[in-house]
Amino acid sequence: MTTNDIGTGTGTAAEGSTHTPSPLRLPAFRRFVLAQLVSATGSAMAPLALAYAVIGAGGGAGALGLVLATSTVPTVAFLLVGGVLADRLSRSRLLFLGNLLAAAGQGALALVVAAGHASTGTIAACGFVSGVAIAFTTPAAQGVVTRLVPAHQLQQANALLRLPTNAVKVVGPVAGGLVVAVSGPAWALGFDALTFGVAALLLLGLRLGAPVAKGSALADLREGWSGFWSRTWLWTYTAAGTVLVAAWLAGYQLLGPVVTEQEYDGARTWGLVQGAFSSGLLAGTVVCLRWKPERLLVVAVSASSGLALPLAALALGLPLPWLLLSAVLAGITLDVAGVTWVTAxxxxxxxxELGRMSSFNQVGERLAVPLGYLVVALVSSAFADRSVLAVCTGIIVAATLLNLCVRDVRRIRRAPSRNGGTRLETRNRERTPNS
Structure with missing residues (x-):
């Protein structure tokens, strides 16, 4: 394998090898993993600190909802711009600038909160900055791994990236709660800003080259849409994912705490459910380090249906042990779905084209956030919570089955061809010149 193969992620020399060395042997990949871990450590504490910063400023649920919306809207609005830039500029430089911008936004928020001058408006303004940063870093991050590891190591690399992040999700909120309780939200927000700054410096050291831009940014965007639409497996997965994520967020994030308060032991039960789900995420990452299915996309789509399990358990009012088991299984299947999807x-x-294709996919799935919340807000007054949970369960199952009916989804295979794509991708390129 040549140095160029390692740089582009299209090497095939070791594809038939029975022993695949760990991507962690590659210094650049280790640096990327460390940057992700550092950033995730601060981000795991941030939601709790943000909530208490809003409460400390005199806001309630409405103010918190406004702050969260203000950070989500710019992400959706600028994702396509971020995707175009990720295919025109150095992705490592974009990640550096994005993390630096996030550090500035969180740092300013920490200072405002510490000085006692925080208000819903100032908190929302800092959230807007963070939302813009996410819009530029998300598409760039999707295309970095392919530059750092060869094609046959992609699944292992994606799993290794998720392993420390999922571990942090288990302990991060607890640590954040302790920091907020002892020192106040400003310290947790300041720590988050510091982790973004450290991650930025680590990412700057990757020094990935920039692609050669041949046309205008608008032309790149049009070409990207043509490429996205020509890949049936990609846009159908995005459409199904938008519906599925909306149903999951509506059932789990919104109705989950409400139902556990009414039918179980309230916050204690919901904390156990979230812990079980996070443990499942960790277990799913371990599964992906060992299991390498050939039909990546079929596995990704099928595994996504596991999110229906805790919703069904809540809808049926199953005993707590069964609810916890369903949460663990949902975490396992979600992580398996995530790793296999990203690899495919x-x-x-x-x-x-990775940046633009990623941005189109992310726009669809991020639109599911307000969609799911809005639908539940409209129907919750007319229907019982358990009935809505049952409907959300059915939507997840239906979206999965319909996506599995798409022929191109079933044709995606693991083994790449010599040029770094599968035979299906080669046919797509031949059929659609703009893709």
Whole structure:
């Protein structure tokens, strides 16, 4: 394998090898993993600190909802711009600037809260900055792994990236709660800003080269849409994912705490459910380190249906042990779905298009956040919570089954061809010149 193969992620020399060395042997990949871990450590504490910063400023649920919306809207609005830039500029430089911007936003918020001058408006303004940063870093991050590891190591690399992040999700909120309780939200927000700054410096050291831009940014965007639409497996997965994520967020994030308060032991039960789910995420990452299915996209789509399990358990009012088991299984299947999906995406989209294809996919799934919350807000007054949970369960199952009916989803295979794409991707490129 040549140095160029390692740089582009399209090497095939070791594809048939029975022993695959760990991507952690590659210094650049280790640096990327460390940057992700550092950033995730601060981000795991931030939601709790943000909530208490809003409360400390005299706000309630409405103010917190406004702050969260203010951080979400710019992400959706600027994702397509971030995708175009990720295919025109150095992705490592974009990640550096994005993390630096996030550090500035969280740092300003920490200072405002510490000085006692926080208000819903100032908190929302800092959240807007963070939302813009996410819009530029998300598409760039999708295309970094393919530059750091060869194609046959992509699934292992994606799993290794998620392993420390999922571990932090288990302990991060607890640590954040302790910091907020002892020192106040400003310290937790300041720590989050510091982790973004450290991650930025680590990412700057990757020094990935920039692609050669041939046309205007608008032309790149049009070409990206043509490429996205020509890949049936990609846009159908995005459409199904938007519906599925909306149903999951509506059932789990909104109705989950409400139902556990009414039917179980309130906050204690919900804390156990979230802990079980996080433990499942960790277990799913371990599964992906060992299991390498050939039909990546079929596995990703099928595994997504596991999110229906805790919703069904809540709808049926099952005893707590069964509810916890369903949460663990949902976490396992979600992480398996995430790793196999990202691997299939990276192996079947050319490196020059990864940023734009990722941004189109992310726009669809992020639109599910307000969609799910809005639908539940409209129907919750007319229907019982358990009935809404049952409907959300059915939507997840239906979206999964319909997506599995798409022929191109079933045709995606693991083994890449010599040019770094699968035979399906080669046919797509031949059929659609703009893709």
């Amino acid at each position: 995406f990276q192996q079947n989209v050319p490196d020059a």
